[in-house]
Amino acid sequence: MHNYRQIAEKVYWVGANDRKTHLFENYWPLPKGVAYNSYVVVDEKVAIIDTVEKNSMDDYVASIEAILDGREADYLIVNHMEPDHSGSIKALVEKYPNMKIVGNIKTFPMLKRFYQIHDNLLEVKEGDQINLGDNKLNFYMVPMLHWPETMVTYESTKGILFSADAFGSFGTLDGGIFDDEVDLEYLEDEISRYYSNIVGKYGSPTQKALAKLGGLELNMICATHGPIWRTNIADIIAKYDKWSKYETDKGCVIVYSSMYGNTEKMADNIAHELMKNGVKKIRIHDASKTHPSYIINDIFKFKAVVLGSCAYNGGIFPTMETLINEIEHMGIKNHVLGIFGSKSWGGGGLRRLQEFSKKIKWDLVETEPEALCSPDEKDYCLCANLAKGIAEKLN
Numbered sequence: 030m031h032n033y034r035q036i037a038e039k040v041y042w043v044g045a046n047d048r049k050t051h052l053f054e055n056y057w058p059l060p061k062g063v064a065y066n067s068y069v070v071v072d073e074k075v076a077i078i079d080t081v082e083k084n085s086m087d088d089y090v091a092s093i094e095a096i097l098d099g100r101e102a103d104y105l106i107v108n109h110m111e112p113d114h115s116g117s118i119k120a121l122v123e124k125y126p127n128m129k130i131v132g133n134i135k136t137f138p139m140l141k142r143f144y145q146i147h148d149n150l151l152e153v154k155e156g157d158q159i160n161l162g163d164n165k166l167n168f169y170m171v172p173m174l175h176w177p178e179t180m181v182t183y184e185s186t187k188g189i190l191f192s193a194d195a196f197g198s199f200g201t202l203d204g205g206i207f208d209d210e211v212d213l214e215y216l217e218d219e220i221s222r223y224y225s226n227i228v229g230k231y232g233s234p235t236q237k238a239l240a241k242l243g244g245l246e247l248n249m250i251c252a253t254h255g256p257i258w259r260t261n262i263a264d265i266i267a268k269y270d271k272w273s274k275y276e277t278d279k280g281c282v283i284v285y286s287s288m289y290g291n292t293e294k295m296a297d298n299i300a301h302e303l304m305k306n307g308v309k310k311i312r313i314h315d316a317s318k319t320h321p322s323y324i325i326n327d328i329f330k331f332k333a334v335v336l337g338s339c340a341y342n343g344g345i346f347p348t349m350e351t352l353i354n355e356i357e358h359m360g361i362k363n364h365v366l367g368i369f370g371s372k373s374w375g376g377g378g379l380r381r382l383q384e385f386s387k388k389i390k391w392d393l394v395e396t397e398p399e400a401l402c403s404p405d406e407k408d409y410c411l412c413a414n415l416a417k418g419i420a421e422k423l424n
Contacts, residue, residue, distance in 0.1 A: 045085035062201035073162030083116035135178035173234035188248035198255025235273035280310030280331035286346035302416030338378035345381035366391040394418035
């Protein structure tokens with residue numbers, strides 16, 4: 030059975046579900062797997078748009094052969110050079126040696142270094158068009174969404190945007206391939222976790238891309254991961270607009286690192302006091318158990334962040350260090366911040382969080398509780414003041 034499906038007249042989806050890989054890019058957990066999407070336009074000329082990860086290559090090439098039924102491919106459009114989408118290029122070049130590889134000026138150096146391919150290249154620039162017959166492919170540059178060479182391909186007669194990684198999702202496509210065929214509620218957190226961790230660092234380039242593409246008629250968005258959007262197009266665009274502006278809901282993410290439970294007690298107390306001050310959307314994470322990608326996802330959703338750490342060898346606990354480094358790297362903006370900690374002797378956890386607060390430049394609540402050994406009534410009073418300060422800023 031070949032894994033392809035016609036999605037419009039002369040346009041096909043070809044894809045692969047990956048339920049074996051545990052970590053996307055060897056870092057992000059994939060509890061629901063991931064899908065790789067490629068597309069083929071079969072007209073007077075044939076164009077393949079992006080490919081799939083190399084571990085799915087054999088079935089992918091066989092599906093392409095089945096669609097083309099003896100025809101040659103004329104073009105391979107490379108919207109994005111990341112290996113999970115370019116991994117089958119070499120196999121297609123071997124299969125169709127006369128095929129022209131279409132990319133922009135930033136595509137081809139990567140193509141050469143990754144795959145030693147430097148022949149049959151066709152460079153396109155902003156607004157260029159390739160006429161396949163009835164179908165017309167138009168090219169728009171969207172650099173840093175989320176690599177510098179990234180572009181998108183727009184089929185103008187049908188209003189189909191082949192969007193590379195933009196508008197993608199973690200999670201396999203179970204049964205269907207369109208947004209109205211799959212369980213979007215099941216994928217909701219994987220869609221936002223994908224954006225916040227893969228694309229989220231690039232809010233400004235995302236805004237520029239949305240503005241550039243805003244005038245196009247969009248009847249379908251075909252991303253390289255996740256469902257094809259045809260029914261909920263306005264909704265996913267609105268989410269990208271909100272997320273890339275760092276707009277958040279009223280709520281608080283509390284993250285702690287605790288060896289013996291004392292910092293955790295402070296986190297629970299802060300959460301309780303937040304509730305008493307009218308904050309209902311509260312998420313608590315143990316940084317030693319929750320992968321940063323889930324925490325980052327919640328931080329993109331909610332306005333306030335409270336971070337607490339015990340001291341560890343004169344510094345901060347390692348899992349909290351990992352998290353704050355990730356937050357700094359992501360460049361997340363427009364949040365309220367509270368910090369707290371505990372120590373048994375020399376301290377260091379709160380001190381590192383204070384350094385973080387100066388660097389991240391979020392709206393900091395001045396109260397910064399730090400318990401000695403275990404929290405007492407005075408510490409809990411300070412936790413209450415911290416919570417009150419967070420609630421006041423949220424309101």
